[in-house]
Amino acid sequence: MGMKEKLWQNRHLILLLLILVFAFFVRFDYLTEYSDQGLWYDEGEYLLRAESIAFDDLEDPEGVAERRPVLMPAIWGSILFLGGGEYSIKFFQVLISVLTILFVYLLGKEAHSKNLGLIMAALLAISWIHIFFSIRIVLDEAALLFSVMAMYFFVRCCKNSNWKDSVLAGVFTALAVMSFYIPLYLIPLFLVYLFFTKKFDMFKDKNFWYGVLAFVLALAPWLLWSYIVHGDPLFGLIQYHGTGQIEEGYDFGILGFFKVFPAVALTGMMIFFLIGLIKSLIDVGLSLDLIWNRKTKKLDFDVLFLGWLLIVPIALGIEIVHVEQRYMFPAFIALFYFLGKGLLWLKDVIDKNIAEKSKEAKYLSVILIILLLAYFAFAQLSYAEAAIGGSSSSFQQQREAGDWLSENMELEDNFVACSYVVVYQAYAERQGYAFGMDVSLMDEVIEKYDPKYLVADAFTSDCAFEEIVSRGDQFVQKAIFYYDEAETQPIVVIYEVV
Numbered sequence: 001m002g003m004k005e006k007l008w009q010n011r012h013l014i015l016l017l018l019i020l021v022f023a024f025f026v027r028f029d030y031l032t033e034y035s036d037q038g039l040w041y042d043e044g045e046y047l048l049r050a051e052s053i054a055f056d057d058l059e060d061p062e063g064v065a066e067r068r069p070v071l072m073p074a075i076w077g078s079i080l081f082l083g084g085g086e087y088s089i090k091f092f093q094v095l096i097s098v099l100t101i102l103f104v105y106l107l108g109k110e111a112h113s114k115n116l117g118l119i120m121a122a123l124l125a126i127s128w129i130h131i132f133f134s135i136r137i138v139l140d141e142a143a144l145l146f147s148v149m150a151m152y153f154f155v156r157c158c159k160n161s162n163w164k165d166s167v168l169a170g171v172f173t174a175l176a177v178m179s180f181y182i183p184l185y186l187i188p189l190f191l192v193y194l195f196f197t198k199k200f201d202m203f204k205d206k207n208f209w210y211g212v213l214a215f216v217l218a219l220a221p222w223l224l225w226s227y228i229v230h231g232d233p234l235f236g237l238i239q240y241h242g243t244g245q246i247e248e249g250y251d252f253g254i255l256g257f258f259k260v261f262p263a264v265a266l267t268g269m270m271i272f273f274l275i276g277l278i279k280s281l282i283d284v285g286l287s288l289d290l291i292w293n294r295k296t297k298k299l300d301f302d303v304l305f306l307g308w309l310l311i312v313p314i315a316l317g318i319e320i321v322h323v324e325q326r327y328m329f330p331a332f333i334a335l336f337y338f339l340g341k342g343l344l345w346l347k348d349v350i351d352k353n354i355a356e357k358s359k360e361a362k363y364l365s366v367i368l369i370i371l372l373l374a375y376f377a378f379a380q381l382s383y384a385e386a387a388i389g390g391s392s393s394s395f396q397q398q399r400e401a402g403d404w405l406s407e408n409m410e411l412e413d414n415f416v417a418c419s420y421v422v423v424y425q426a427y428a429e430r431q432g433y434a435f436g437m438d439v440s441l442m443d444e445v446i447e448k449y450d451p452k453y454l455v456a457d458a459f460t461s462d463c464a465f466e467e468i469v470s471r472g473d474q475f476v477q478k479a480i481f482y483y484d485e486a487e488t489q490p491i492v493v494i495y496e497v498v
Contacts, residue, residue, distance in 0.1 A: 012114045016105055016121065023101050023125035026381070027094045027134045030388055034135060035087050038395030043137040044423030046073050047086065051429060053077030058431055067239035071178040071222070072142050090135050097134035100145040101125050104333060107152040108340065110159065111301040119340035119373070120333070126377040128384035129264050133326050135388075143180035144329040146172050150186055151308070151333075155301065157207060158197070166207040170214030178222050181237050182327065185315040193304050196292070254317030260328045265335060266379050272372070273335050276342025280306065309334035343369055395423070397481040401455060401492040402427020404479050409452055416445050416497075417455035418463035424455055436462045446497060453478065454495045474498060 007014065039047065045068070052058045053070075054077040076089045101121050108117030124130055133140055150172035157165035173190075176183035194202040202208050223233035232238065251259060262270050280302045290296040291303065312331035320327060350365035398420060405415060405428035414431040417424055421434040433449055435442040442464060445451070454475055456468050468475055475495035483491040 012118060015118055016102075019105075019118070019121050019125050020098055020101060024094070024098045026125075027097055027131055028091075030131065030384075031087075031090055031094055031135045034388060034392045035090060036399065037392045038397075038399045039137070039423055039426060040395065041420060041423060044420070044426045046076070046137050046139070047089070047426040048422045049073040050076035050080055050089070051426065054080040058425055058429070067236050069139060069178060069180055069236060070225075071175070072139050075142075076137070086137070089137055093137065093141055094134050096141045096145050097130060100130075100141065100148055103145065103148045103152055104336070107148055107155065107333070108337065110152060110155045111305070111337070112341070113344075116337070116340045116344060119343055119369075120336040122373055123269070123336040123339060123376065124333070126373075126380045127264075127332065128380045128387060129325055129332075130329070131381075131384045132387050138326065139180040140326045140329050143176055143183055144333075146176035146179055147183050147186065147330045148333060150176055150183075154190055155304070157211070158194075158300070161205075161207055163207050163210045166211040167214040170211040170216075171218045174215050174218035178219065182315060182319060183330070184237075185311045189304075189307050189311050193307060196303065197294070197297075197300055251323040253323075254314055256323040257313035257316045257328060260313070260323065260325050261331070261335060264325055264328070264332065265339075266376075266383065268372070268376055268379055269335075269339055272342040272346075273339040274342075276338035276340065276345065277309075279345055280338060280341060305334045305337045309338070343372065395459065397483065397492045398423055398457070398459070399427055400481050401479065401494060404494060405430060405453060405455070408478075413452040414449055415453040415455060416442065416449070416451045417457060418442075418468075419457045419460045421455075435464070437464050439464050439467045442467070451497050454497050456493045456495065458483075458491050468495065 048058060049068070049070070050073045053074055076092070079088050079092060101124050104124050105117040105121035108120040110117075130141075150169055153165045153169035153172060156162065157169055169190075173183070173186050176186060194208065198205065226235045227233040229235075261273075265273060280299075284291065284299050284302055284306065287296055287299055291299055309331055312328060312334075316323075316327050347365040347369055350368065354364060402424045405424060409415070409428065409430050411430070414433065415424070415428070416433045416435060418436055419434065421432040425432045432455075433445045433451070435445050446454075454468065456463055456465060458465070474497065476498055477493060478496045479494040480490050481492040483489040
């Protein structure tokens with residue numbers, strides 16, 4: 001076999017490797033350029049919890065972290081314990097992001113074809129929102145990876161009836177739930193799909209019970225830990241459940257999450273997604289009786305991905321309520337599935353109506369698909385550049401203030417802050433306490449903990465600024481950080497408590 005034949009035979013593997021290398025270097029480039037960007041509140045809380053797990057000397061004074069998932073902070077804490085830092089955690093996030101792209105390819109390949117797998121992997125590789133959050137310390141990237149892996153092994157089990165795939169599907173479903181509680185939706189999705197395709201025979205299948213057992217056993221350590229620490233094996237899940245609320249400046253509800261699709265996919269992707277979705281809906285609708293009675297199975301995974309596309313925004317609308325685009329990550333894998341099918345349908349139309357009648361047009365459909373993907377990439381990467389660059393300086397003053405605290409405090413010192421205390425704790429690696437607008441609480445905290453510094457933060461209005469300024473004999477200004485380059489708008493002020 002000549003070199004040309006070998007390359008052609010391995011073309012899918014070569015293209016996959018190119019996609020993965022491209023995805024890694026795009027994400028690594030952004031990590032390198034923006035590694036010192038300010039932490040968001042959620043990031044500060046997760047990093048603080050990771051530090052607490054690694055060194056057991058800091059605690060969240062607001063108590064919010066206790067109900068948040070502990071799996072990823074524990075993994076990040078292990079990185080810190082081994083000598084890594086914030087950059088190491090973010091690099092780990094990049095690796096998770098790229099690994100997800102690999103499993104998206106495997107999922108598309110298993111559910112349909114290698115070509116669809118490549119298209120889905122390419123779409124995730126260029127997705128602006130996936131790139132954006134690959135360099136943030138948040139749970140969504142890991143939850144997406146475990147969800148995709150659970151779906152991949154579930155699809156394999158449905159095709160091959162292999163107990164190993166069933167066990168792995170159960171394990172990764174548990175990991176998805178432990179990484180971010182919302183992937184609980186995978187359980188009803190899998191159960192409904194199995195009932196749709198197998199009816200009550202699903203309960204006679206030993207592979208089903210292998211998967212259930214694997215899920216329970218994988219979840220058991222977390223349940224036991226939660227019981228020992230909190231006295232309730234479902235503490236985090238119950239505390240998190242139903243705590244979502246409408247927040248000012250955010251869209252909300254199920255419809256709000258459905259609006260995320262066009263906002264993230266952008267116009268070009270949405271057109272071909274709708275083409276693929278409508279075609280699948282027509283195919284499934286016309287064959288519904290045949291699918292139910294198992295006279296055809298070729299559309300089974302269209303049904304599964306339709307369910308995935310719908311259940312994510314519905315679950316989010318019920319559980320979280322306020323809309324953040326990153327929560328919709330899993331639904332975009334289903335979107336890429338139908339978008340890819342739309343592109344492959346276009347390819348088939350061209351091949352049957354043009355390419356077969358003209359030798360010159362033999363590769364016309366492939367060239368067109370490549371051009372469309374290039375157009376999608378240009379739009380997505382341009383958006384990523386604007387989004388990442390635009391947010392890179394946000395909360396930067398908090399990082400500078402946190403670093404100042406770290407440099408000017410002994411390990412046993414502590415501080416008080418009116419807001420964002422967990423972020424300052426994560427930067428300074430010192431214990432902090434919050435008081436907000438409550439002046440009496442401020443006095444109580446100062447008397448109880450004897451803090452060295454007080455941090456007044458104007459990123460929110462929840463701070464007793466006037467009271468702090470009026471006590472010049474008690475609070476001496478030591479450092480000030482400005483919102484603007486002209487240094488006319490103070491945003492963070494650090495006072496020494498005397």
